[in-house]
Amino acid sequence: MIYGLGLAKGMGVTLKTLLGPSFTVQYPDRRVGIMGAAKAAGISTPGLIFKRPVKALRAVLGFERIAVMPTQAARFRGNEFTWYEDRCTGCASCAKYCPLGIIKIVTAPGGINMQEGESYAIETFDIDTGRCMFCALCVEACPYDALHMGSEFERGNYVRMDLVLTKEDLIAAPKRPSTWFRPQMEESAYSPFAETLEDMKQAGRHETPSVEQLTKRWVEDRRTDESVED
Amino acid sequence: MPLKTEPITINVGPQHPSTHGVFRMRVTFDGEEVIDVEPIFGYLHRGSEKLAESRTYTQIVTLTDRMDYVASMTNNMSFILSVEKLAGIVPPPRGVWLRMIAAELQRIASHLVATGFFLQDLGALGTPLILMMRERETILELFERLCGARITNSYMRPGGVFMDAPDDFWPALNRFLSDMPHRIDEYEDLISGNEIVAARCDGVAVVDSQTLIDASVTGPMLRASGIDWDLRHRQPYEYYNRVKFNRPLATTSDNYARYIVRIHEMRESLGIIKQCLEQIEPGPVRPETVPALIRPPAGDSYVGTECPKGELGFYLVSDGGVAPYRCKVRAPSLINLTLLREMLIGDKLADLFVTFGSIDINMGEVDR
Ligand code: SF4
Ligand code: SF4
Numbered sequence: 001m002i003y004g005l006g007l008a009k010g011m012g013v014t015l016k017t018l019l020g021p022s023f024t025v026q027y028p029d030r031r032v033g034i035m036g037a038a039k040a041a042g043i044s045t046p047g048l049i050f051k052r053p054v055k056a057l058r059a060v061l062g063f064e065r066i067a068v069m070p071t072q073a074a075r076f077r078g079n080e081f082t083w084y085e086d087r088c089t090g091c092a093s094c095a096k097y098c099p100l101g102i103i104k105i106v107t108a109p110g111g112i113n114m115q116e117g118e119s120y121a122i123e124t125f126d127i128d129t130g131r132c133m134f135c136a137l138c139v140e141a142c143p144y145d146a147l148h149m150g151s152e153f154e155r156g157n158y159v160r161m162d163l164v165l166t167k168e169d170l171i172a173a174p175k176r177p178s179t180w181f182r183p184q185m186e187e188s189a190y191s192p193f194a195e196t197l198e199d200m201k202q203a204g205r206h207e208t209p210s211v212e213q214l215t216k217r218w219v220e221d222r223r224t225d226e227s228v229e230d
Numbered sequence: 231m232p233l234k235t236e237p238i239t240i241n242v243g244p245q246h247p248s249t250h251g252v253f254r255m256r257v258t259f260d261g262e263e264v265i266d267v268e269p270i271f272g273y274l275h276r277g278s279e280k281l282a283e284s285r286t287y288t289q290i291v292t293l294t295d296r297m298d299y300v301a302s303m304t305n306n307m308s309f310i311l312s313v314e315k316l317a318g319i320v321p322p323p324r325g326v327w328l329r330m331i332a333a334e335l336q337r338i339a340s341h342l343v344a345t346g347f348f349l350q351d352l353g354a355l356g357t358p359l360i361l362m363m364r365e366r367e368t369i370l371e372l373f374e375r376l377c378g379a380r381i382t383n384s385y386m387r388p389g390g391v392f393m394d395a396p397d398d399f400w401p402a403l404n405r406f407l408s409d410m411p412h413r414i415d416e417y418e419d420l421i422s423g424n425e426i427v428a429a430r431c432d433g434v435a436v437v438d439s440q441t442l443i444d445a446s447v448t449g450p451m452l453r454a455s456g457i458d459w460d461l462r463h464r465q466p467y468e469y470y471n472r473v474k475f476n477r478p479l480a481t482t483s484d485n486y487a488r489y490i491v492r493i494h495e496m497r498e499s500l501g502i503i504k505q506c507l508e509q510i511e512p513g514p515v516r517p518e519t520v521p522a523l524i525r526p527p528a529g530d531s532y533v534g535t536e537c538p539k540g541e542l543g544f545y546l547v548s549d550g551g552v553a554p555y556r557c558k559v560r561a562p563s564l565i566n567l568t569l570l571r572e573m574l575i576g577d578k579l580a581d582l583f584v585t586f587g588s589i590d591i592n593m594g595e596v597d598r
Contacts, residue, residue: 004425007426009420013416075396133292136384
């Protein structure tokens with residue numbers, strides 16, 4: 001054995017890796033050259049030079065940065081749950097299934113629900129994401145596909161209380177459910193990073209009748225029954 | 231003229247970057263030589279075993295993720311096998327194959343971390359570790375496609391896995407399988423023939439096989455001393471009796487042997503995944519009949535599984551309720567660590583952390 005051969009071989013691997021493509025992804029933004037800056041601005045490179053020379057100069061000097069969104073898988077169990085109020089019956093299966101017991105649900109009689117007709121109105125629906133471990137067992141437990149994992153991950157906060165997602169937060173949040181445990185979304189090739197799913201009927205794996213049909217089936221029919229009994 | 235030295239006791243850890251977590255050693259040196267080591271652990275104790283007593287069997291899966299957080303999939307698998315034995319659940323074939331694929335990927339990822347940090351401790355700052363983290367990243371991305379999480383997977387459920395793999399998982403897995411052998415060749419080029427690694431590792435921290443057996447050490451550490459003990463082969467669980475694989479052995483039982491066994495095991499794992507892919511067939515991944523709240527009959531069960539670090543088993547006692555009456559974990563990290571003193575006495579100060587790294591422990595599992 002020639003002494004030093006192993007070292008030389010190792011150095012070869014290092015050199016090869018050094019010259020090869022970079023594996024590291026810059027986040028949250030990365031530096032772009034003049035061509036990258038033109039592409040980000042949506043104009044051709046000469047166009048950038050003539051129309052926006054300052055930007056072009058900055059790009060050449062390496063000061064121009066563009067935001068990077070790392071790619072995630074569609075099943076990514078993200079922060080920020082997606083919750084459809086109209087699908088939720090207030091059954092609290094999610095709260096019971098949660099290993100940490102951090103979902104708080106308060107309900108009152110009243111309200112009309114997508115799946116079951118008359119149901120409980122949700123008064124409080126708090127998820128303390130500060131203690132959540134994103135195991136998604138609550139999503140697995142939800143029988144009405146009302147609760148989904150979200151796909152956000154930038155939710156840094158200065159105050160712990162701000163990490164509690166209230167009903168209002170959940171309603172206002174963009175509806176980008178993750179496809180975790182939702183085969184119907186995977187079948188429809190939905191991607192949480194490209195589109196939102198505002199329509200609560202698309203989110204479920206169950207039948208999707210129209211609101212009129214549901215109202216008729218669950219509310220009006222029963223009203224008639226009751227009036228007959230009266 | 232020999233220098234006169236006197237013993238000095240140094241406290242290493244618990245917050246020491248080289249102790250792979252919060253581990254503390256009280257080491258007595260004489261000059262540069264280690265004359266006594268007292269391992270002290272318990273700094274990361276979270277009471278997982280006790281917590282398990284108040285959770286349902288499905289909820290405990292999330293706890294197992296956090297024991298050995300470098301190898302969550304194999305932890306899931308070990309626990310699930312024990313529950314299935316206890317409750318008499320028979321998983322469908324596709325679920326089993328998926329679990330095996332996930333577990334073997336996890337074995338590669340865990341061995342990458344083990345070797346990477348071992349070399350880091352050796353003084354190879356950066357290069358090997360970063361290269362290995364790169365490949366581990368690919369595996370973690372595969373896991374993210376599979377179950378939406380990279381480390382705390384919670385992928386497996388009693389009776390199979392929670393959901394079938396998505397369509398984009400298979401091409402990505404095939405890409406990884408065709409790429410990884412070249413990467414392992416690269417590591418071998420970089421490390422295995424390296425004279426410095428050889429000079430630092432050959433013949434350091436040798437333990438004879440009888441001591442290892444007496445201390446019930448398992449895993450790569452035992453196989454590095456030439457003992458052919460692999461539970462996947464000796465007591466096949468899942469479908470490991472339907473795949474063929476070699477058990478890499480080394481005879482010298484020193485730090486280098488422990489390293490090289492892990493490198494070869496990665497190749498074997500790739501082979502196992504390829505065979506799983508040949509045999510996997512479409513079908514359900516979880517039987518319809520398993521209830522959400524499992525109530526196993528009163529009794530107990532233990533299934534030993536070959537985890538990246540050694541034999542991991544969950545001993546579960548059920549009293550017929552929704553939560554186990556008792557859950558005891560046989561953690562390989564803790565048991566392999568008990569030999570630390572024997573391995574280190576007589577070694578040099580510089581080899582202290584190298585040897586420690588070669589055991590490949592995870593404090594999350596040692597303290598639970
Ligand atoms: S993701 Fe897990 S910890 Fe978080 S609210 Fe759901 S069940 Fe609870
Ligand atoms: S989110 Fe789902 S499980 Fe939770 S209360 Fe609403 S319907 Fe029930």
